[in-house]
Amino acid sequence: MNIVRRVGASPRERGSLSGQTCPDIFELSDGNFAVIGVDMTDSLDGKLPIDAGRAACERIVVITRDTLVRARADIPEA
Numbered sequence: 001m002n003i004v005r006r007v008g009a010s011p012r013e014r015g016s017l018s019g020q021t022c023p024d025i026f027e028l029s030d031g032n033f034a035v036i037g038v039d040m041t042d043s044l045d046g047k048l049p050i051d052a053g054r055a056a057c058e059r060i061v062v063i064t065r066d067t068l069v070r071a072r073a074d075i076p077e078a
Contacts, residue, residue, distance in 0.1 A: 008071025023063035037061035
């Protein structure tokens with residue numbers, strides 16, 4: 001599996017001074033997406049809706065609204 005492309009604007013384009021430590025979204029060669037964000041699993045796990053679940057190997061990652069909104073145009077329809 002490899003990173004194919006960034007989805008949305010780069011951290012620098014979103015205002016990061018260093019461009020190094022910001023949320024990011026990448027499309028992977030297998031069609032899935034990888035997200036860099038803040039691990040908020042401990043804070044949010046108990047607040048998930050009743051019909052949501054998380055496997056032991058999964059984490060709840062938070063990204064900024066701006067990161068996702070700017071990625072919207074690059075996310076394929078299907």
